[in-house]
Amino acid sequence: xxxxxxxxxxxxxxxxxxxxxxxxxxxxxxxxxxxxxxxxxxxxxxxxxxxxxxxxxxxxxxxxxxxxxxxxxxxxxxxxxxxxxxxxxxxxxxxxxxxxxxxxxxxxxxxxxxxxxxxxxxxxxxxxxxxxxxxxxxxxxxxxxxxxxxxxxxxxxxxxxxxxxxxxxxxxxxxxxxxxxxxxxxxxxxxxxxxxxxxxxxxxxxxxxxxxxxxxxxxxxxxxxxxxxxxxxxxxxxxxxxxxxxxxxxxxxxxxxxxxxxxxx
Amino acid sequence: xxxxxxxxxxxxxxxxxxxxxxxxxxxxxxxxxxxxxxxxxxxxxxxxxxxxxxxxxxxxxxxxxxxxxxxxxxxxxxxxxxxxxxxxxxxxxxxxxxxxxxxxxxxxxxxxxxxxxxxxxxxxxxxxxxxxxxxxxxxxxxxxxxxxxxxxxxxxxxxxxxxxxxxxxxxxxxxxxxxxxxxxxxxxxxxxxxxxxxxxxxxxxxxxxxxxxxxxxxxxxxxxxxxxxxxxxxxxxxxxxxxxxxxxxxxxxxxxxxxxxxxxxxxxxxxxxxxxxxxxxxxxxxxxxxxxxxxxxxxxxxxxxxxxxxxxxxxxxxxxxxxxxxxxxxxxxxxxxxxxxxxxxxxxxxxxxxxxxxxxxxxxxxxxx
Numbered sequence: 299x300x301x302x303x304x305x306x307x308x309x310x311x312x313x314x315x316x317x318x319x320x321x322x323x324x325x326x327x328x329x330x331x332x333x334x335x336x337x338x339x340x341x342x343x344x345x346x347x348x349x350x351x352x353x354x355x356x357x358x359x360x361x362x363x364x365x366x367x368x369x370x371x372x373x374x375x376x377x378x379x380x381x382x383x384x385x386x387x388x389x390x391x392x393x394x395x396x397x398x399x400x401x402x403x404x405x406x407x408x409x410x411x412x413x414x415x416x417x418x419x420x421x422x423x424x425x426x427x428x429x430x431x432x433x434x435x436x437x438x439x440x441x442x443x444x445x446x447x448x449x450x451x452x453x454x455x456x457x458x459x460x461x462x463x464x465x466x467x468x469x470x471x472x473x474x475x476x477x478x479x480x481x482x483x484x485x486x487x488x489x490x491x492x493x494x495x496x497x498x499x500x501x502x503x504x505x506x507x508x509x510x511x512x513x514x515x516x517x518x519x520x521x522x523x524x525x526x527x528x529x530x531x532x533x534x535x536x537x538x539x540x541x542x543x544x545x546x547x548x549x550x551x552x553x554x555x556x557x558x559x560x561x562x563x
Numbered sequence: 564x565x566x567x568x569x570x571x572x573x574x575x576x577x578x579x580x581x582x583x584x585x586x587x588x589x590x591x592x593x594x595x596x597x598x599x600x601x602x603x604x605x606x607x608x609x610x611x612x613x614x615x616x617x618x619x620x621x622x623x624x625x626x627x628x629x630x631x632x633x634x635x636x637x638x639x640x641x642x643x644x645x646x647x648x649x650x651x652x653x654x655x656x657x658x659x660x661x662x663x664x665x666x667x668x669x670x671x672x673x674x675x676x677x678x679x680x681x682x683x684x685x686x687x688x689x690x691x692x693x694x695x696x697x698x699x700x701x702x703x704x705x706x707x708x709x710x711x712x713x714x715x716x717x718x719x720x721x722x723x724x725x726x727x728x729x730x731x732x733x734x735x736x737x738x739x740x741x742x743x744x745x746x747x748x749x750x751x752x753x754x755x756x757x758x759x760x761x762x763x764x765x766x767x768x769x770x771x772x773x774x775x776x777x778x779x780x781x782x783x784x785x786x787x788x789x790x791x792x793x794x795x796x797x798x799x800x801x802x803x804x805x806x807x808x809x810x811x812x813x814x815x816x817x818x819x820x821x822x823x824x825x826x827x828x829x830x831x832x833x834x835x836x837x838x839x840x841x842x843x844x845x846x847x848x849x850x851x852x853x854x855x856x857x858x859x860x861x862x863x864x865x866x867x868x869x870x871x872x873x874x875x876x877x878x879x880x881x882x883x884x885x886x887x888x889x890x891x892x893x894x895x896x897x898x899x900x901x902x903x904x905x906x907x908x909x910x911x912x913x914x915x916x917x918x919x920x921x922x923x924x925x926x927x928x929x930x931x932x
Contacts, residue, residue, distance in 0.1 A: 331807050453820040456809055457799075463766055464869055465793035465821030511849040512810035 302536055307423040310430045311542060312532055314422065317437035318489055319498060319528025323520040324444050325482040326503035328475050331455040336389035337371070337476070338499075341483040342492040343393045344370045347400040348484075349414045354407035360429060364484040370396065371480035375473060420491030420543050433485060440478060444517060447471060452513045490543035497531075497547035498524060501554050508557045527553070599638045600655075602630065615691070618649040619714055625653060632656075642667050643692040648704040651676060666692060674701070706900050715745030717905030718779035718794065718872040720765065725774035726929075727757070727764050734760050736929030737774070745903035749916045752926035758909040759800065761926065762875045765907070766797055778873055793821055796871025796904075798862040800878035811853060811861045812837070812846040818869030836868035837861075839902075840894060856887025863894060867902065874898075876908040880915050888915055895919065 302308045329338060348363035355362075370392055378388040404411050425433075444451065453461035454468050454475070461468045486495040502523035503516070510516045531546030538545070598617035600608040608624050610617035617639075625632055632654035639646060642660040647667035650658055651674040660667075663680035664687045671678045686692060691711060695704050709715055720742040727735040734757035742748050752758050763769040765776055767783050776783040781791055796818070815833045824832065837843040842860040845853060850861060859879055866874055876895075880888050892915065899906060899921075910916050916923060925932045 327807075449816060449820040452809065452813055453817040455807065456814060456817055459763075459766075459768055459799060460797060460817060460865075461820065462768060463792065463795060463797040464817050464819075464865075465791075467821075507808060510808045511847065511852075512808055513813050514810075516808045 307425075308536070310425050310427065311422045312529075314425060314430055314433045314489060315528040315532050315542065315546075316525065317434050318486065318524075320521050320525040321437035321440040322482050322486055322498050323502035323506075323524035324440055324517060325479045326499040326501075326524075327506075327516060327520055328451075328455075328479050329500065330503050330507070332472075332475065334385070334476070334479060336386040336393070337374070337479065338483055338496075340370060340374065340389040340393040340396070341367050341480055342487065342495075343397040343400070345484060345487045345492055346414060347396040347403070349416070350400040350403040350407075350409050353409045353413055354403045360485075360488050363487065364481060366396075367480045367484040368477065371476050372473075375476050419541075420487065420489050420494070422489050422542050425488075429488075433489070436481060436485060440482065443474065443478060447474075448514075448517075451475070455513065490546060494543040494547045497543070497550040498528060501550040502527060505550075505554050505557050508560075523550075523553075597640045600624075601636050601638075602634050607635070614689075615645055615649060615708055615712055618646060618653070619709070619712055622649070622653055641687055643687045643689055644670060644695045645689070645691045645704070645708055647671055647676075648695060648699075648701055649708060652701050652705040662687070664692065670701075702900065706903065709903065710743070710745045713744065715903035716870075716872050717745035717903055719744050719777075720873060720905055720907065721777040722765070723775050723777070725761075725764065725776065726772045727760055727769060728772050729757070729760055733772070734929060735764070735771075738930060740931055742905055742907065745899075745905055747899050747906040747908070747919075747921040749919065749921050749923040750907065750909045750926050750931070751911055751913070751916060751923060754911070756926045757929060758926050759877055762797070762877050762907065762909055765873075765875060766795055767792065793818070793869050794871060795873045795875060796866030796869050798859065798866065798874070798876045798879055800881045800909075809850050810846070811842065811848050811850050811857075814850050814861050815864045815868050818865040818867070818871075832868055833864075836864040839867055840864040854887060855882040855884065856890045859883065859887065859891050860894065863898070866904075867898075872904055874904045874906045876906065876910075878910055878912075879908065880910060880912045888912075892918055 303312060329335060344367045345363045348366035349359055351357070351366065352359040352362035374385065374388050374392050377383070378385045381388075400414065403409060404414060450461070450466045450468075450471050453464055453466050454471055458468050458472075482499065483495065486499055490498060502520045505523055506516050506520040510519055527546055527550045531549045532542050534540070534549065535542040535545040597612065598608075598610045598621065599606055600621060607628075607630070608621055610620050612620065621637075624630075625635075633656050635655050635657075637650060637655050637658040639658065639660050641662045642650070642658075643664035644666040647670035651670060655676070657677040658679075660678065660680045662682050662684060663678070665683060665685050691708070694711075695707070699707065720740070722738060722740040725735055725738045726733060738761070750758055750761065760769060764771050765778075765783065767788065770784070778788070778795060781788040812833055815836055816829065818836070819829060819832060833846075834843060837846060840860045840863045842857060842864055845857055845861065850858065853861065863874075879891060883891060895906070895908075896919070898904065906921075908916070908919075908921070
């Protein structure tokens with residue numbers, strides 16, 4: 299099986315999954331802690347819109363998707379604060395508007411819907427070396443962000459008012475969290491698809507939450523879980539000749555449900 | 564001949580050295596310093612400051628050097644009732660005062676202090692002397708004097724013509740308030756009277772329509788305040804709703820989020836703050852699994868760790884059982900006496916706030932009554 303790693307697409311897939319597996323669950327924690335789950339759905343629809351836009355305008359799909367999601371997050375956060383509307387409600391609005399725009403583009407520019415919706419499945423083995431480098435750099439950025447702002451993040455996740463009174467620039471850090479989360483979701487969609495990104499993003503964070511007692515432990519264990527799921531899922535996919543995204547998702551789901559049952563007992 | 568001469572020389576030198584040292588000590592004592600403290604005839608502490616400051620410096624010295632105060636002998640130039648209270652509070656048992664006020668004598672006698680003096684006067688010309696009443700306990704007098712000496716952690720809070728709206732409704736109307744350094748104030752009032760809004764405005768979380776708030780020398784909302792925002796600590800009434808993992812130690816660490824420390828220094832400061840509020844044993848426990856009383860201890864440790872000079876407590880007994888309320892009461896009394904931050908406490912738990920024996924004011928119709 300290891301001889302498969304001599305094929306560049308497989309090797310690139312392994313490298314990307316290793317880095318994404320370790321770093322992306324950290325943003326999964328952010329999503330859970332700040333209750334940004336509606337944001338995740340908005341970004342999924344945003345990715346479809348970005349894909350449609352890229353195909354309609356003949357742009358780079360990954361870059362366009364990331365850019366669209368970044369803009370969406372900034373608009374949503376700004377609008378939510380300015381209009382004092384709950385971020386979840388604002389995300390729902392943008393979720394609807396982006397999917398509508400995506401279908402308008404598909405219809406008007408004769409974009410093949412199948413190609414646009416391919417974002418739902420991901421394309422791990424079609425990454426270029428530039429994209430691999432991009433994912434590696436982005437993963438390292440997530441780890442660095444967590445390491446540098448660990449205490450400020452801890453404060454914001456505990457309580458934003460308390461963080462403010464402790465002197466944390468919670469507004470700027472909140473923006474940074476939302477932007478990093480948006481970039482992660484957009485990247486994860488490209489790797490394992492929109493439908494299965496929860497497996498690498500949220501399940502490690504949820505599993506961790508069952509057992510640990512501190513934020514510090516949550517970060518370490520969700521990273522470890524994510525890394526193990528990604529690598530184990532990758533080799534399972536090679537062994538059983540199934541899509542990597544599915545094997546990662548199945549593995550993470552089995553571990554998650556085991557933890558749920560174990561925790562209830 | 565040679566050995567004899569050298570012995571004589573050595574002994575003479577020794578005699579003159581000792582003699583000089585005695586003379587020097589006496590001159591040192593008489594001329595240079597207002598307060599001299601010795602232990603077994605050896606001077607261990609001196610101060611040439613005025614008023615009661617030498618005695619406060621001595622308090623720090625005793626604590627720092629971990630000296631048993633019973634072993635100390637104190638010589639002071641002038642002592643009135645205030646100084647007597649401080650000498651007693653420090654645990655010193657023997658002293659000599661050059662100029663002693665008659666008002667100090669009952670304090671010394673009541674606490675079995677061995678004292679001597681050179682001159683006795685009816686009273687000394689000091690306003691502080693008049694402010695120490697007979698009803699004050701030694702601890703109360705000490706706290707009062709500490710505040711007067713500016714040796715409290717707290718900062719003064721001054722609110723000037725403050726108006727705050729909640730939606731279209733004016734909830735705080737042209738409110739004025741002054742709380743001195745290290746003082747405590749309880750604000751009570753009916754639900755919805757604007758108590759929490761007032762605290763959040765002081766914290767800078769709510770912008771006022773009119774008026775200003777000054778904490779120490781900084782105006783809330785100014786650039787200077789933004790740099791020193793952590794000088795105000797906040798314990799809010801809501802139970803933290805999310806249950807994502809965070810340990811008690813990490814909650815305390817939040818107080819230092821905006822400051823740069825090495826991990827060693829961070830751990831040290833967290834430990835000190837948690838020990839101070841008696842919750843260090845909970846360091847690695849999940850915050851969400853703690854009882855209401857334990858959570859409040861951890862929250863107060865967070866504020867201490869933050870080095871908050873003003874504490875704003877919003878309904879701190881909301882989620883506490885009777886045992887937790889008792890614990891919090893003791894802790895707040897201790898805090899107000901030792902670190903002495905300025906405390907503004909909002910509560911409608913009348914039975915509990917009565918026992919705190921702090922000044923109370925009611926927020927009614929947007930005004931403090």
